[in-house]
Amino acid sequence: MLKRFYKGDPLSAAAASPIASFYRPNWIEVDLAAIRQNLKILRRRISPRCRLLFVVKAGAYGHGAVETARGTAGRRASGLVDWLGVFFVEEGIELREVGVVKPILVMGSLYPFDSYAAAARYELRPTIASLEGAVQLAEVGRILGRRLPGHLKIETGLGRIGARGKTAQKIIDFMSRSPHLKLEGIYTHFACADTDRGATLRQLELFEEACREARGRGAVISLRHAANSAAALRHPQSRLDMIRPGLAAYGLMPHPGCAFAPALSWKAKIVFIKTASKGTTLSYGAGFRVKRPMRVATIPVGYGDGYPRLLSNKGQVLIGGRRCPVLGAVTMDMLMADVTPLPAAGVGEEVVLIGSQGAEEISVAEFSAWARSIPYETVCRLAARVPRIFLNA
Ligand SMILES: Cc1ncc(COP(=O)(O)O)c(C=O)c1O
Secondary structure, eight states: OHHHHHHSOHHHHHHHSTTTTOSSSEEEEEEHHHHHHHHHHHHHHSOTTSEEEEEOHHHHHTTOHHHHHHHHHSGGGTTSOSEEEESSHHHHHHHHHTTOOSOEEEEEEOOSTTHHHHHHHTTEEEEEOSHHHHHHHHHHHHHHTSOEEEEEEBOSSSOSSOBOHHHHHHHHHHHHHOTTEEEEEEEOOOSSTTTOHHHHHHHHHHHHHHHHHHHHTTOOOSEEEEEOHHHHHHOGGGOTTEEOOSTTTTTOSOBTTBOOOOOEEEEEEOOEEEEEOTTOEESGGGOEEOSSOEEEEEESOOGGGTOOGGGTTTOEEEETTEEEEEESOOOSSOEEEEOTTOTTOOTTOEEEEEEEETTEEEOHHHHHHHTTOOHHHHHHTSOTTSOEEEEOO
16 A cells, blocks of 8 residues: 555545545554553552543643543543643633533643633633632632632642642632632642652642641542552552543553553654765764665654654664664654665655554653653654544544
């Protein structure tokens, strides 16, 4: 089929191709069944009364927020996910506008405060991180004549957003007494859940102290939540009333005894092949000098797509089931790879940048290590211009 795409009738070949809806052969496949399966594994780890908030911020970690949310929290997948988590109001509105009805927590601190009105209109649960924020949300509730639910963020050690000590108590008192607010949840976020058990448990203790304090002051809170993927898996005591996994649900956080499967693969096709002769150079800055005749494949993927320039002369791609080194500088739209050991490789041949081909695999973790980065950043940086194909939607 690949050969037909170039040599046969282009229209019929394109119609039969998985890339029929775009021309540039550079695309991301997202297997929604893998995400659902990962969520099931997480579900099995928690008690039946513990809720699961699936974090779909940043375009569902680059996987595609709308399809990922619909494929896991839509009506046909009901029961897998209780809540969704986004970072800012627009991310929540996008999901509401495509018909997602599950409760959505906006996990960023809302500023400017007029976004509270939009949050209320779309029934998004805002995070309250300051007394000023609580006062502003109450004012929106007063104007709308409604009691608006919010989740108070407690600072326990991440040092990002959140209230603590006397400020937290003031917010709790204000929210509990306001006729226009409902303190629906209280939460915190760990700094080192994947690396430091002691620090995580100290944060948990501070958080539980704040929850006890809130209850002692008469607050009725139905949801205490703290655990991201690593905490939910490694520190069961942190699961409380709800867990908030992201990475594990995308299959990007291995854990002993859990068969999480990565959902994302990044693929392309060779668009140009040449033989480079000894002494010639490749790419900007002449960053690779050819020492012996080589077959060089050009692949239409570059840093404009989120392929890190740090992988110049360093990354690898899979072609014909083999690892092929990236040659020279990664450019904005293209990169070159050595296909000398693959004399049959030609234009139209599939290339895997992330994922498996034959017995070989380039995992997001390996790819991230080449780029001195982490899986979170790698997937979030996959550019919007790379089309996503959703399998098992
Ligand atoms: C507040 C909050 N909760 C949960 C998560 C999910 O974390 P993870 O992807 O490590 O499971 C994030 C991600 O950054 C977050 O910011």
